[in-house]
Amino acid sequence: YEPKGPKPIKKLSIDVINSIAAAEIIHRPSNAIKELIENSLDAGSTSIKISIKEGGLKLIQITDNGHGINKSDLPLLCTRYATSKLAKFSDLQSLTTYGFRGEALASISYCSHVEVITKTKEDGCGWKALYADGELVASKTESSPEPKPAAANDGTVISAEDLFYNMPLRKRAFKSASDEYNRILDVIQKYAVHNPHVAWSCKKAQSSLPDISTSAASSSRANISLLYTAALAADLLEVPETVLQPADKLCATVRGWISNANTNWTRRGGWLFFINNRLVDSTKLKKALESLYTAFLAKGSSPWIYLSLEIDPAKVDVNVHPTKSDVHFLSEDEIIEGIVGAVQQALSGANTSRTFSVQS
């Protein structure tokens, strides 16, 4: 062993930086799906169709009927930090879109082959573009990377092929395509409960039968029945829209649907929590709610909880983590307390009526 002197410090190339970021943001196919769904919702889509090969590792394709992308924006589409949703840092305080960093499509283009076909209402025809490592590239049969005219409906079709083709270690970590597919279904189901006025579909590319199919005339409750179980939907208690107190300090409301104290939900995936329409995790809130239910629930079953929290955007800090699942908010403890109170009230209201119906 020979002690060596320090090696010289060098700046990483932009491609290495972007590849590292891509691997951080897109851990697995279901992360890519979440980003693509949020983009389609941001584009005002009322129909979102998803097609999957090999758990998303071979192909993720999402077709929406949103406002589309202007042809002139296609060269920048997959560039890191290029976005139509944020201009100034202070815009974060009034953000109403899911996206804002301009990192998702860039990341996806650094770890898969991306094809985009898009058409705005004003366009006479659609445009097709291919991307690699953030940039437009030519197809095998063409010499120019310029977008080509293509037949298309209004909206956008984004295909990501061969996810992690250039990251062999990451790719090898995925043992089961069906496990990845189930994670994809889990994400879509949750968005479908929260956005019942979008027609959702998801299928395996080789299959003619969709695994998820909802209509744009549906409701959260109907989608819960369809996508989870009818038994669960029959047991649901509504958490009516509740203003959390003190109202002028918290500026927050909560609403949702929850399982009752007798529901026997033994599967996973029963935690649907949205803050300002974004699916997030809040371990703290989840724990607080679970302990509310432990007094009632049979061993081995857990609560099923869908809650939508709306807070003044100035009070949420979304700029925390690239995957944005970990969201922090001001007055977190008071807000959690308020939510627990609203859920408790829904549960106790149900208990009273059951006691009442037994007595009468």
Ligand code: ADP
């Ligand atoms: P962000 O959503 O943070 O802006 P993305 O990388 O996800 O970053 O998307 C970059 C930009 O591409 C968006 O700001 C939007 O203008 C455009 N875009 C992406 N997907 C769609 C879509 N399905 N329909 C319309 N525009 C889209």
Ligand code: MG
């Ligand atoms: Mg986005």
